[in-house]
Amino acid sequence: MDEINKDFDWDYLDKEFGRIFKGIKDFNFARKEFHTKPALISLEPIKGYIKYAAYDGQEYDEKKYKIENGKWDHEHCSLSLKKIRDGDTYYANSNEVIILCEEVYKHYKTEIENRKKTT
Numbered sequence: 001m002d003e004i005n006k007d008f009d010w011d012y013l014d015k016e017f018g019r020i021f022k023g024i025k026d027f028n029f030a031r032k033e034f035h036t037k038p039a040l041i042s043l044e045p046i047k048g049y050i051k052y053a054a055y056d057g058q059e060y061d062e063k064k065y066k067i068e069n070g071k072w073d074h075e076h077c078s079l080s081l082k083k084i085r086d087g088d089t090y091y092a093n094s095n096e097v098i099i100l101c102e103e104v105y106k107h108y109k110t111e112i113e114n115r116k117k118t119t
Contacts, residue, residue: 008103013079017108020078024098027116029091029105036086039071077101 040060042051054072075084082101084090091105092098105112 008080010107013104013107016079017111020098021115024093026093026095026097027112028094029098029100029112030094031089031091034075034084034086034088034090036070036073038067038069040065041068041071075099077104079104 038055040051040053040055042065044064052071055067060067073086075090076082077084077090077100078098080101080103082103084099084101089102091100091102100108
């Protein structure tokens, strides 16, 4: 069995798991590999910040955004907030609303499978 990351506060994550997954109906998680991709970047600050978003070919306003290759270089686990970087594997539900790092998915795999059966 894989060793659980002792740096994670599993008691806290247990509470967050219930909160985050409360309204989720899609428990069809698939293992994926993250790869760096282009990002949409706002040309002007929005509410004081430059906005970044993954670019997957969607339409955008060229007067407000630019595309930069390689700028979307990581995701975050929805529970632990661990960075998922180029080449890392992770689990995501169908629309990638929830993204889980390997360690978190393995820790909650039984719970996820049980919820999948009841939805």
